[in-house]
């Protein structure tokens with residue numbers, strides 16, 4: 087199994103522990119001699135295990151901070167490992183040639199969460215940034231520019247935050263004095279708005295998730311990435327996707343099973359023509375067991391779904407029926 091990569095210096099954020107690794111490898115098997123795209127390279131935990139199992143790996147990540155991990159694997163597995171900087175929404179153009187498997191491990195890495203300067207954590211003081219690629223609109227830009235209604239809609243749609251209106255009002259009131267620039271400033275405003283009960287989830291958890299998803303366009307990336315994998319993989323190719331919350335998992339589940347969740351067919355209506363399935367052998371969702379959770383509590387909310395590509399031609403990209411949350415009023 088993949089040996090964990092150790093931090094090079096003390097004080098460096100601890101590297102990401104790969105989640106559901108055995109299950110991911112099983113979902114992509116057989117691996118020896120295959121070519122696999124790791125669309126979310128991170129610290130390279132999946133890539134390393136795939137390489138050790140005899141696969142060739144093309145790894146993608148949008149975060150320039152993962153370079154040192156990629157360089158290490160290039161040196162260790164010459165000719166079998168390639169790293170490409172970019173987003174997995176374009177994985178079918180970043181990876182060329184025949185590909186047997188694609189893996190996506192959606193969300194943030196432990197390095198991103200733990201590095202205060204990235205601004206992902208409400209527990210660590212840092213700039214309110216949250217940009218995985220370091221480019222584009224930051225969380226501070228959103229928090230200081232959206233009006234109260236837009237903010238509330240964003241927190242509700244992307245974070246399922248039930249107290250979104252109250253939080254948005256408190257944010258707008260707080261920033262009237264001075265812009266909210268740091269993670270802890272925002273966490274304090276949220277705490278003031280909704281209070282904090284001992285033993286309960288931190289009140290800023292959902293708001294931070296919502297902002298991170300918005301800043302990085304994570305739902306759009308997921309949908310585009312799934313369809314890109316569908317285009318890239320030929321018959322028999324395998325796709326494995328690990329998600330970290332129910333909103334993402336719902337998208338993956340519906341993508342693999344478009345027939346499920348659709349309108350029930352009445353026997354009095356003409357039979358609707360069913361499309362040929364693009365995905366076969368859709369596996370039941372896998373969750374981490376007690377041993378993994380003890381080793382890595384951050385695996386807590388992860389879910390793996392995997393399936394095998396059929397011979398049917400890829401579908402055009404469509405958000406319909408996937409249950410992708412949309413921010414009301416946004417374009």
Ligand SMILES: C[S@@+](CC[C@H](N)C(=O)[O-])C[C@H]1O[C@@H](n2cnc3c(N)ncnc32)[C@H](O)[C@@H]1O
Pocket residue numbers: 102103104105125126127128129130131132133146147148149152172173174175191192193194195196218307
């Ligand atoms: C959960 S971590 C992956 C960890 C990896 N499986 C490992 O074992 O080390 C997610 C990684 O995907 C990257 N990422 C997230 N969204 C992305 C996207 N749309 N395109 C490319 N990389 C993305 C993040 O920068 C982060 O490094």
